[in-house]
Amino acid sequence: xxxxxxxxxxxxxxxxxxxxxxxxxxxxxxxxxxxxxxxxxxxxxxxxxxxxxxxxxxxxxxxxxxxxxxxxxxxxxxxxxxxxxxxxxxxxxxxxxxxxxxxxxxxxxxxxxxxxxxxxxxxxxxxxxxxxxxxxxxxxxxxxxxxxxxxxxxxxxxxxxxxxxxxxxxxxxxxxxxxxxxxxxxxxxxxxxxxxxxxxxxxxxxxxxxxxxxxxxxxxxxxxxxxxxxxxxxxxxxxxxxxxxxxxxxxxxxxxxxxxxxxxxxxxxxxxxxxxxxxxxxxxxxxxxxxxxxxxxxxxx
Numbered sequence: 488x489x490x491x492x493x494x495x496x497x498x499x500x501x502x503x504x505x506x507x508x509x510x511x512x513x514x515x516x517x518x519x520x521x522x523x524x525x526x527x528x529x530x531x532x533x534x535x536x537x538x539x540x541x542x543x544x545x546x547x548x549x550x551x552x553x554x555x556x557x558x559x560x561x562x563x564x565x566x567x568x569x570x571x572x573x574x575x576x577x578x579x580x581x582x583x584x585x586x587x588x589x590x591x592x593x594x595x596x597x598x599x600x601x602x603x604x605x606x607x608x609x610x611x612x613x614x615x616x617x618x619x620x621x622x623x624x625x626x627x628x629x630x631x632x633x634x635x636x637x638x639x640x641x642x643x644x645x646x647x648x649x650x651x652x653x654x655x656x657x658x659x660x661x662x663x664x665x666x667x668x669x670x671x672x673x674x675x676x677x678x679x680x681x682x683x684x685x686x687x688x689x690x691x692x693x694x695x696x697x698x699x700x701x702x703x704x705x706x707x708x709x710x711x712x713x714x715x716x717x718x719x720x721x722x723x724x725x726x727x728x729x730x731x732x733x734x735x736x737x738x739x740x741x742x743x744x745x746x747x748x749x750x751x752x753x754x755x756x757x758x759x760x761x762x763x764x765x766x767x768x769x770x771x772x773x774x775x776x777x778x779x780x781x782x783x784x785x786x787x788x
Contacts, residue, residue, distance in 0.1 A: 541565040570607040577606055577618050584623030592629045601634055605641045614645060620763050636759040639710050650702055651711060651757075655764040657698055657772060658753065659730040659737060667758050668750035669693065670776060671716055673783050676745035691779045696772050703751055711757035719748040732776075732788070733768035740785040748780075 527535075537543040541562030544553055553561070602625070606618045621640070624631045643651065658669045674688035693699065707714035719728065722741035728748070730737045739748065753761060777786040 539565075569610065573610050573615070574603055574607045577609070577615050577622065580616055580619035581622040581626075584620055585626060594626045594629050598625065598629075598634065602637060605637050611645055614648065617648065617763050624762060631762065632759055633756070636756045639756050640760055643709060647705065647709060651706060651709075651760065652764050653697055654702070654706060654712065654753075655761050656733065656767050656769050657693065657696060658761070659732045662729055662731075665758060667753040667761055669698070669712075670748060670750045670780070672749045673780050674747055674749070675743055675783055676721060676747065678745070686782050689779050689782055691776055695775070696769065706757070710754055711760065713752050713754060716749050717752055719750070722746045722748075732773060734766040735768055735773075735788055737773075738787045739780065740787070742783055742785060746783045748784075 534543065534546070537546065541558070541564075544555070544558035544561075552558075602622060606622075609615055609618055617640070621632050621637070654669060655667075658667050660667050670691055671693060672688065672690040675684075677687065703712060704714055706712040722728065722739075723744045723746075724741050727738055727740040730739065773788070777788075780786055
């Protein structure tokens with residue numbers, strides 16, 4: 488593609504229908520102080536997207552434009568081919584996650600049809616990898632991923648997916664692995680002897696590890712995390728709760744009576760999608776978590 492620079496008032500025009508199109512780009516002349524950049528301009532990026540999605544027809548000179556009906560059919564053909572290619576890549580990636588052992592239950596064809604409808608527009612390789620894991624997980628164990636979970640996952644951007652991965656790296660699970668929580672702090676219920684204790688209530692510095700309350704709200708908007716803090720039942724001295732932090736055992740034993748752990752809880756949809764994320768413990772966070780809880784709990788792992 489040949490790029491010609493003209494004055495700032497010159498509109499963007501595509502001169503030819505072929506791939507060797509001459510493009511006239513409106514761009515102000517660079518000053519002597521400006522440095523050259525290898526990054527394409529916003530106009531060039533938009534032109535490339537328009538071309539890839541079959542929406543560049545209206546940018547050509549009027550005498551070289553295809554009829555709009557033909558342009559519409561051309562765009563539909565591009566869309567179908569792109570979606571077909573996306574799904575073939577996802578299926579190919581999914582095979583690597585499927586075991587060769589026998590599966591007792593058959594996957595639901597209706598679920599698969601819904602899966603295709605939601606996943607076929609995904610072209611980002613990282614997101615395709617996650618969709619492939621969902622497909623393999625459902626084929627291996629039907630019922631692992633609900634249609635609600637698929638719909639929620641479809642609405643995640645790559646940034647949101649990475650944020651969800653961060654949340655999973657900070658979370659603990661109970662023995663059943665159904666309840667997933669991010670511990671946010673602990674306290675001892677107020678009484679006559681501790682009302683003036685400055686360490687009666689302690690907080691885990693989640694924001695120090697890239698997970699502020701703004702991130703909590705973002706995941707709550709996607710129905711992956713509850714925005715409101717909740718509490719574990721009150722523990723008396725010597726009582727314990729067994730958890731797992733990214734595959735590592737973590738046992739909290741109360742040092743005093745009436746000790747409570749606070750946390751943000753994953754929604755049922757969030758707990759389903761957390762199966763996609765491999766265990767990746769953050770040792771620095773684990774040490775911080777133990778230190779913050781140690782005034783009220785003995786933490787063993």
